[in-house]
Amino acid sequence: MDISDTTLLALDEQLTELVKRVHEAEKELARRCEVLSANAPAKPEALRVLPQDVMAIGVRANRCPWIDESSIDDVRRHLGYNEAPFKANGWNRAWYLRCREVITAWEEWEPRYEAARIAIGVPEQFAILEKLDDAVIELEEQIFAMRARTLEGLRVKAKIIDQYAFTGAPAHERRVKSLVADLLGEAGS
Secondary structure (H helix, E strand, O other): OOOOOHHHHHHHHHHHHHHHHHHHHHHHHHHHHHHHHHHOOOOOHHHEOOOOHHHHOOOOOOOOOEOOHHHHHHHHHHHHHHHHHHHHHOOOHHHHHHHHHHHHHHHHHHHHHHHHHHHHOHHHHHHHHHHHHHHHHHHHHHHHHOOOOOHHHHHHHHHHHHHHOOOOOOOHHHHHHHHHHHHHHHHOO
16 A cells, blocks of 8 residues: 555645746736836826815725725715715715816826736736636645645645645635644544
8 A cells, every 4th residue: 555645745846836936926026016106107186085085075094095996986986876966956066076076087097007007017917926826726725635644745734734824714724624634544543
């Protein structure tokens, strides 16, 4: 009976190489984001969050000094809920005008920013990184689906668990149980 963890150890080697590729892809993404930051069109001042924006136009107080994707959705929703009363009786006309100012500035700036992101290859690099992350998860799942039969195999699983120990990753508990089951199995329990 073969009690080695040959397949498990081979998967670990693949995982180690794949993680190196993930780190390279992360570095490339960071580089592209730096290029984007240096070359993207500047946000118009109208997109700077003003103190009254939190209450007046529905921007979440997320400590970001600029209106972002989630904030613009809030502004659009807020305007949609309130546009009729704004127009009908002039209720808080300043709020209405601020909503319109923000949306107009966003609609002028965002397509230029998105064009710069695409030209620099940021979405493409995100897609590459996402595929690599998916491949890492798939390999890790294959490793945890197998029973470790040697100390080396147990180390492979423990090393992966250690990477996620404090992240709250959903698969973490299942992976710990897999390792414990392997340990108990080796102890004859």
